[in-house]
Amino acid sequence: MTIQARRERERAEREQLIVAAARQLAESEGWDAVTTRRLAREIEYSQPVLYSHFKGKDAIMAAVAVEGFTDLAARLHEARTSAPDAHRALADVAAAYAEFAERHPAIYDAMFTLAVDLPFASPDTPAALQDGFGELREVMRPLVDAGDLETLTETFWSGLHGLITLMRGGRLRPQDHERRLALLIDRYSP
Amino acid sequence: MTIQARRERERAEREQLIVAAARQLAESEGWDAVTTRRLAREIEYSQPVLYSHFKGKDAIMAAVAVEGFTDLAARLHEARTSAPDAHRALADVAAAYAEFAERHPAIYDAMFTLAVDLPFASPDTPAALQDGFGELREVMRPLVDAGDLETLTETFWSGLHGLITLMRGGRLRPQDHERRLALLIDRYSP
């Protein structure tokens, strides 16, 4: 009983170690540097142990993405609940979202560009994924008609996401980044 | 003289053949299926000839992306110039943009997600790339203050791009796609 418990605990710790190593490596050197061999070396185990924890590399990236969603949701919650009024809340949440994406581009990619097989907008969506969207929805609620809340939130979110991804791909003039953010917020806070 | 001319012509034709094959293969089976070996087999030449035309696989994808920009700009131009008024023009252009992205997801990815090394928003941006943005700017011009034209166009474009990419990644509820598009247009046409 206790022996098996210890083993399961150690196993869980190692799984967390894998995810943390993948995340750190992706953040410091990009996802191209995250190969299964490199990751194995990083955690000081051989390559096949990765496959005893995860189905494949994609599953490891998905696990990093889920961690990212947890972090992002927390940042957005903090920004929303510490704002003095509804309009400032929207601006602060948008700024927090953009800042997260800029500071953690690799994780943001894992969340939205790379890990396609995470279940979104469906009943079995992990809690962390729903929480992030929930924060956006709650910050929008005081500002829009109730009937359009969900759809407007999705549209606003898309605006943020588009700004960030086009910006990072070099498709937008960097110097106007703040002004574009301000214009976007202006369009959604009447 | 003529011999060299013929050779250069044949060479240009083969280069076009490579780009066309890459595009078709990407559209029908996705970019994962576009390997240099497969592409070589498709054009009935050996693998190394690809490298006598392009620096590498990325350059081939960039060439496909440029073709995509030419096509997209033409679609947007058609939509804009055949609309009865400025408001309809915005809606039609947005619809044409979304339709292009939905019908050619692989090319759209090459244009905006994968080929990062194309020069955007800079003096030496290829004409086709500037034309697409130019169409968006012209359709916005009658609707917004002149001082914010460029930035508002970028912001609107980001909204479109975000809707499309999040939608395709399964991040948004599919059934509300049209309504989100309508809401986005509404936000930018006062």
Place this chain on the structure above:
DNA sequence: TCCGATATCTAGCGACGCTAGGAACAAGAA
């Protein structure tokens, strides 16, 4: 102390992007 099961590693498979070196070919000179 030995056995059986679990955990972990070494070695290797097929496919990838890309490149070196040689064979085949065509154009101009004798």
Place this chain on the structure above:
DNA sequence: TTCTTGTTCCTAGCGTCGCTAGATATCGGA
């Protein structure tokens, strides 16, 4: 027409990738 020279193109192979099979080591329980 034959030989030389330069270009074009292919065969073969390098290192790396994600992933897996089979052997080996480790450890709890009899």
